[in-house]
Amino acid sequence: MKPAPFEYLRPESVADAVATLDLYGGMARVLAGGQSLVPMLGMRLMRPSAVVDINGLGEELGRIETRGSETTIGALVRYSDAETSAVISERLPLLRTAIGYIGDRQVRNRGTLGGAIAQSDPTGEVALVALTLGATVVALGPDGEREVAAEEFFVGSYANALAPEEMITGLRFGVVPASCAFFERGRKHNDFAVLSLAIAATPERDGSWHDVRVGMGGVNDTPVLARATMARLEGARWDEATLAAAAAAALEDADPPEDVRASAEYREHLLPIHLRRVLAGMAKEAGHG
Ligand SMILES: Cc1cc2nc3c(=O)[nH]c(=O)nc-3n(C[C@H](O)[C@H](O)[C@H](O)COP(=O)(O)OP(=O)(O)OC[C@H]3O[C@@H](n4cnc5c(N)ncnc54)[C@H](O)[C@@H]3O)c2cc1C
Numbered sequence: 001m002k003p004a005p006f007e008y009l010r011p012e013s014v015a016d017a018v019a020t021l022d023l024y025g026g027m028a029r030v031l032a033g034g035q036s037l038v039p040m041l042g043m044r045l046m047r048p049s050a051v052v053d054i055n056g057l058g059e060e061l062g063r064i065e066t067r068g069s070e071t072t073i074g075a076l077v078r079y080s081d082a083e084t085s086a087v088i089s090e091r092l093p094l095l096r097t098a099i100g101y102i103g104d105r106q107v108r109n110r111g112t113l114g115g116a117i118a119q120s121d122p123t124g125e126v127a128l129v130a131l132t133l134g135a136t137v138v139a140l141g142p143d144g145e146r147e148v149a150a151e152e153f154f155v156g157s158y159a160n161a162l163a164p165e166e167m168i169t170g171l172r173f174g175v176v177p178a179s180c181a182f183f184e185r186g187r188k189h190n191d192f193a194v195l196s197l198a199i200a201a202t203p204e205r206d207g208s209w210h211d212v213r214v215g216m217g218g219v220n221d222t223p224v225l226a227r228a229t230m231a232r233l234e235g236a237r238w239d240e241a242t243l244a245a246a247a248a249a250a251l252e253d254a255d256p257p258e259d260v261r262a263s264a265e266y267r268e269h270l271l272p273i274h275l276r277r278v279l280a281g282m283a284k285e286a287g288h289g
Pocket of ligand 1: 029030031032033034035036037038075101102103104107110111112113114115116118119121123124125126166167168169190191192193
């Protein structure tokens with residue numbers, strides 16, 4: 001199929017883009033990497049009156065910036081730029097690793113971090129890492145800028161807290177725990193995830209772990225934190241019994257969907273097995289295992 005007719009607009013600044021979105025009163029869509037929007041237009045799953053192409057706004061939206069312990073990634077930063085950025089490798093290795101699981105090289109060369117957050121795919125790697133690391137989404141609308149914690153941003157499957165006349169300008173991360181791991185199981189290499197896990201925590205010399213964050217993708221209609229698991233792991237030594245109990249507790253925060261990729265039952269089966277393995281791997285790497 002071909003898209004329904006729409007106006008194609010190229011704003012000259014972020015302010016101009018927001019004014020255009022406001023003018024169309026919810027009937028305009030931002031075009032970033034186009035890796036999700038273009039297929040959705042082609043299938044007529046979306047029929048906006050206008051498409052606002054922000055690809056000319058790299059000067060304002062295409063930077064990775066640091067200020068003290070904060071790292072801010074512009075909405076138009078492509079996956080491949082983040083993947084090869086020394087700043088991201090050093091400060092956000094969990095994000096770098098997770099990006100390697102997204103689509104294929106072509107998708108990563110075009111797709112943007114802002115687009116991934118706006119798309120709010122429940123299996124999206126960037127959304128999962130943002131939630132796990134407690135990132136903040138920076139949005140600009142006609143009334144100015146606001147910051148939304150990732151925990152409040154994702155409100156449902158492909159749904160988020162962004163107003164139609166707002167756009168994402170960046171994603172901000174603070175200090176992250178010292179150790180991290182990412183796991184993903186899909187039907188085939190680089191397919192959308194059936195189950196994904198993002199974990200960050202700081203190992204102490206006495207064998208205990210602190211600042212524990214465990215995020216899960218593919219087990220709910222948004223990425224979710226495994227709060228029951230986190231409570232069992234925080235301040236604890238990760239011995240075999242603790243890890244088994246903590247991994248089993250992840251099911252308390254999961255309500256897996258049934259879809260073309262996997263049954264809910266299969267996702268529930270995979271979750272504690274892989275979570276325990278990933279945690280044990282982190283403990284071993286820290287010399288605790
Ligand atoms: C073959 C293939 C495989 C893929 N595999 C994966 C995968 O494994 N994991 C994964 O997470 N994704 C995957 N994707 C999707 C890909 O990651 C998309 O790039 C991403 O979902 C959207 O980013 P984009 O920059 O292309 O956004 P676009 O497609 O341009 O836009 C997507 C949506 O976000 C909105 N939007 C974009 N930028 C902004 C902004 N700054 N502010 C407000 N709204 C905005 C658009 O209006 C649109 O609604 C895949 C896509 C393809 C084609």
